[in-house]
Amino acid sequence: MPVPLCGVHHESVLDLEPGGVEDVLPGPCPLCGSRVGVRYPGGSVCAVCEWRWGEVPDGDLAPPRVDVVYYLRMRDASGDRIKIGTTANPRQRLAAIAHQDLLAFERGDRTIERRRHAQFAATRYPGTEWFRTTPELLAHVDVVGAGVGDPWELLARWRSEALALRG
Known part of the structure; x- marks a missing residue:
């Protein structure tokens, strides 16, 4: 029996579906600069760092230091x-x-x-x-x-x- 879900939880369930397709992101990833992404029914993520496309990094945070x-x-x-x-x-x-x-x-x-x-x-x-x-x-x-x-x-x-x- 289907369970009614709100929009947010419906998107979360869609993201769990297998079968993401490698694709070009609409622009460079704001976190790592990669242009390669994986497209799911609920949206896309960067193929390199898995940052969800469309989410904006917190501008108040300094970039992490990696020596x-x-x-x-x-x-x-x-x-x-x-x-x-x-x-x-x-x-x-x-x-x-x-x-x-x-x-x-x-x-x-x-x-x-x-x-x-x-x-x-x-x-x-x-x-x-x-x-x-x-x-x-x-x-x-x-x-x-x-x-x-x-x-x-x-x-x-x-x-x-x-x-x-x-x-």
Whole structure:
């Protein structure tokens, strides 16, 4: 026997139905910037961070701080090398550093960065944060990259998780 539901609860039930369809969001997700969403009968959510399309993040809240260790690759006349650095604002930081490829982000701050510098110290260019590209370093980058093709997607996920944990 059907149970009468108010509009809000009817929408909630529709969201529980399986069969969401991957689709393009009407605009970039206000939380992570992704354009890929999943459309359900009751609305759409971002495919990256699962933010419900149409909900506006609280403008009074500062964006969550997510520190990352980044791995940049540079190939030029002086060789093939990888920079290991850290930042809480990767777009701004990476714009200031000459490089060809962003290889990966690893969640962590200066403590993790120092640990990586010590781990690969034998291949470090003296006085810099650049390291010779070795199979060991590339294997490490593959592991911390978690199989994600685009490091920015991983960063978006970490930021949305941090925001969700904040409540």
